[in-house]
Amino acid sequence: MYCIAVVALTGAYAQKNYSYQPITKSQQSDIAASMFANNVSSFLINDQIPIGYVSLTNVVNMVSYNPVEGTRIRISGQTNDRFSKRMAFSAMAAYGTEDHKFKYALGAAYNFARKAKGVYAFPCSTLGVNWEDNTYMPSYSNYDVAYFSFGDWDRFYFARRKRLTVSFLQEFDNTFAFRPYYYWQKTDDYMLYDDGQTLSLLDPAYDYTNNSVGVELTYTPTRKGTNLLTILNSRFYTFHTQIRADYSYNSQHYIQTNTYSRAEISAQHRVQFLPLALDVRVQGGKIFGQSDKYMYFTPNYRVSSVSNMFGFNLYSPWEIMCKDYVQTYTQLNFGGILLDNIDFFKNFKPNEFINFKALFSSQTDTYCEAGAGIDHIFGFLGLEIVKRISKENPYDMPDWALRIRCTL
Numbered sequence: 001m002y003c004i005a006v007v008a009l010t011g012a013y014a015q016k017n018y019s020y021q022p023i024t025k026s027q028q029s030d031i032a033a034s035m036f037a038n039n040v041s042s043f044l045i046n047d048q049i050p051i052g053y054v055s056l057t058n059v060v061n062m063v064s065y066n067p068v069e070g071t072r073i074r075i076s077g078q079t080n081d082r083f084s085k086r087m088a089f090s091a092m093a094a095y096g097t098e099d100h101k102f103k104y105a106l107g108a109a110y111n112f113a114r115k116a117k118g119v120y121a122f123p124c125s126t127l128g129v130n131w132e133d134n135t136y137m138p139s140y141s142n143y144d145v146a147y148f149s150f151g152d153w154d155r156f157y158f159a160r161r162k163r164l165t166v167s168f169l170q171e172f173d174n175t176f177a178f179r180p181y182y183y184w185q186k187t188d189d190y191m192l193y194d195d196g197q198t199l200s201l202l203d204p205a206y207d208y209t210n211n212s213v214g215v216e217l218t219y220t221p222t223r224k225g226t227n228l229l230t231i232l233n234s235r236f237y238t239f240h241t242q243i244r245a246d247y248s249y250n251s252q253h254y255i256q257t258n259t260y261s262r263a264e265i266s267a268q269h270r271v272q273f274l275p276l277a278l279d280v281r282v283q284g285g286k287i288f289g290q291s292d293k294y295m296y297f298t299p300n301y302r303v304s305s306v307s308n309m310f311g312f313n314l315y316s317p318w319e320i321m322c323k324d325y326v327q328t329y330t331q332l333n334f335g336g337i338l339l340d341n342i343d344f345f346k347n348f349k350p351n352e353f354i355n356f357k358a359l360f361s362s363q364t365d366t367y368c369e370a371g372a373g374i375d376h377i378f379g380f381l382g383l384e385i386v387k388r389i390s391k392e393n394p395y396d397m398p399d400w401a402l403r404i405r406c407t408l
Helices: 002-017 025-046
Strands: 048-051 054-057 063-066 070-079 087-096 102-111 125-136 155-172 176-194 197-200 209-219 242-254 256-273 276-289 324-333 351-360 367-377 381-388 400-406
Touching: 087 125, 367 400
Parallel strands: none
Antiparallel strands: 048 054, 054 070, 063 070, 070 087, 087 102, 102 125, 125 155, 155 176, 176 197, 176 209, 209 242, 242 256, 256 276, 276 324, 324 351, 351 367, 367 381, 381 400
16 A cells, blocks of 8 residues: 555656656747857857867858958868867968968977866866967957958058967866966067058068066956856856966067066956946056067057957047056946847847946046947847047047947
């Protein structure tokens, strides 16, 4: 009798907990939209296609444009974990249709961790060596991102360099990491593109070289409610809590030899009071000693039809390079408080936002701009209206602009 009762109760319990209830068409639509947004965003963030033991990388940005190189065609790849969980090789080749020059990069990395789960998998104990003969833009590191090609190219700095980098990344407890590094760099040309003309700023009779040795320290605590947010269930872009400090000692030679130290620090944090979230980032730095002006700091800015999320969108100074600076970024995310009341927007889980950005330096006037808009349409698209707040405008910067947001 006792056994029969237990079986009956167990059967009733199982039937109660596993009964089928069909979902509504509205729920099916929500799930389909979320899965589509997740798949698209995942591909764009990972930005690679695995092919056997090799993965093509930077797939979205294989073609970009700038006025010096013209159409920049780039292909890059690296070995993946199927090849080895300890060792990786990488390569990049690029060609410009206007300058008719090839660029390339080669790299290798090895993880010394006792049980390596991947070359760059936590905890990293990875030694990396990279060589490149490539172009770069001192004022904007992501100049060859495809969707930034559509923008204002009236004035910018551009350079060609050879660079050897050796670095070692060591991680501890998923919170703290340090990376000592050394690099040697020779700049072959340094150009100013201004209103359709390209002016070389280096005398070819002199070598322009730089040796740098330094260390980067990073603290990234794991925080419940921030790092655990996924693309599928979050309206917000990824914004991990992090503190980073970078210090280097440099020896620079151009006509004469100068030595100087460079220190940078940045900190960012997300404060959540759901459904709202406040994102705050502060970064700054200073050069100590004598340095050629080409090595000065530059604020994070880019004038383009696509929003520079963490940098400036209307900033267009005559002298963009500073020996010291502090740049701030603050954004309040509303998490759909307003647009969730509209059925069309609700399916995309939109995020309304307002932001404020500022730049402080002893060598330039304080600059401020503000923005407002919507994020997370189809998981990664949005719109932003930007307004310059600073009254001083010696460089004829626009007062307003409309930008496309890409939260990748």
